[in-house]
Amino acid sequence: MIKILAVSDSHGQKDILNELALRYANRVDHFVHCGDSELSSSDLIWGIMSTVMGNCDYDYQMNDEYRFEAGDKNVLVVHGHRHSVRGSVAGLKLAAQQANASLVFYGHTHIAKAEQEDGILFINPGSISQPRGTLTEKTYCIVTLDGKSATVTYFNDRHQEMVELNNQFQIL
Numbered sequence: 774m775i776k777i778l779a780v781s782d783s784h785g786q787k788d789i790l791n792e793l794a795l796r797y798a799n800r801v802d803h804f805v806h807c808g809d810s811e812l813s814s815s816d817l818i819w820g821i822m823s824t825v826m827g828n829c830d831y832d833y834q835m836n837d838e839y840r841f842e843a844g845d846k847n848v849l850v851v852h853g854h855r856h857s858v859r860g861s862v863a864g865l866k867l868a869a870q871q872a873n874a875s876l877v878f879y880g881h882t883h884i885a886k887a888e889q890e891d892g893i894l895f896i897n898p899g900s901i902s903q904p905r906g907t908l909t910e911k912t913y914c915i916v917t918l919d920g921k922s923a924t925v926t927y928f929n930d931r932h933q934e935m936v937e938l939n940n941q942f943q944i945l
Contacts, residue, residue, distance in 0.1 A: 775843045776800070780822075780913040781807035781852075781880030782900035784829065787818065789901050789930060793913065794821045796932065801915060803843060807880030807898065808835075808852030827852035827880065840872055843918055846944065849874035853881035853897075862888065862895045869893045875944050876916070876923070885912040885938050887925040892945050894923055901930060910935060921945065 778801040783790055787810075794804065798821075808827025812818065814834035826835035839850040849872045856864030858881050869877045870893075877895045884906040885899030899912035911930040916923055927938035 775802045775918040777803040777805060777843060777848070777878075777916045777918070778913065779805045779807060779850075779878045779896060779898040779916065780901050781878075781898050782809040782827070782883050782902060783811070784809055784900075784902045785811040786902040787812060787816070789911075790818050790822065794818065797915075803841065803848075805839070805848075805850045805878050807850060807878050808854075809880060823850065825850050825852050828854040838868070838872075840874070843876070846876055846918060847872060847874040848876045848878070850878045853879035858882055858897075862890055865895055866890060866893060869895075876918075882906075884908070885914070885927055885935070887914075887938075887940050887942070889942050889944075894942050894944050896925060899927070908938075912938070914938075918944075 804822035806822045806824035808825045809829045814832040823839050825839050883900035886897045898914045901911050914927045923942045923944050925940050927935040
């Protein structure tokens with residue numbers, strides 16, 4: 774079983790990132806930040822979390838994407854602003870196919886959402902600082918990979934489970 778904590782769009786709110794790192798140390802296998810941290814690429818938090826550059830990040834030492842393997846799954850992390858994620862995941866799907874990724878983490882919209890299309894699981898952890906849409910809670914998520922199953926569990930910034938957002942998917 775592999776656990777990935779994903780957070781996005783913290784917009785300078787470093788305290789919550791430190792809190793997540795401390796709270797979940799030795800409890801998750803990967804920490805990913807989907808961009809718009811507004812922190813320097815040399816910030817110490819990046820020794821714990823992996824991040825990508827968002828449209829509000831101005832440290833050009835950050836990468837536009839990050840790839841890693843979680844068990845036998847290829848994972849792609851992007852911010853999403855270069856993939857037109859406000860309209861659909863079509864741009865992300867093309868990037869995922871090129872990266873041979875079955876899991877894609879992205880941010881930018883500030884809206885917590887997990888959906889699957891053509892066997893690819895697209896996960897937006899929402900925003901840990903500035904939620905948008907109908908949900909007014911600041912969110913992050915933990916994805917648990919167990920064989921061909923992926924369970925997406927959302928939490929608010931007080932670490933309370935957001936049961937109505939949780940979902941389970943079968944992935945190849």
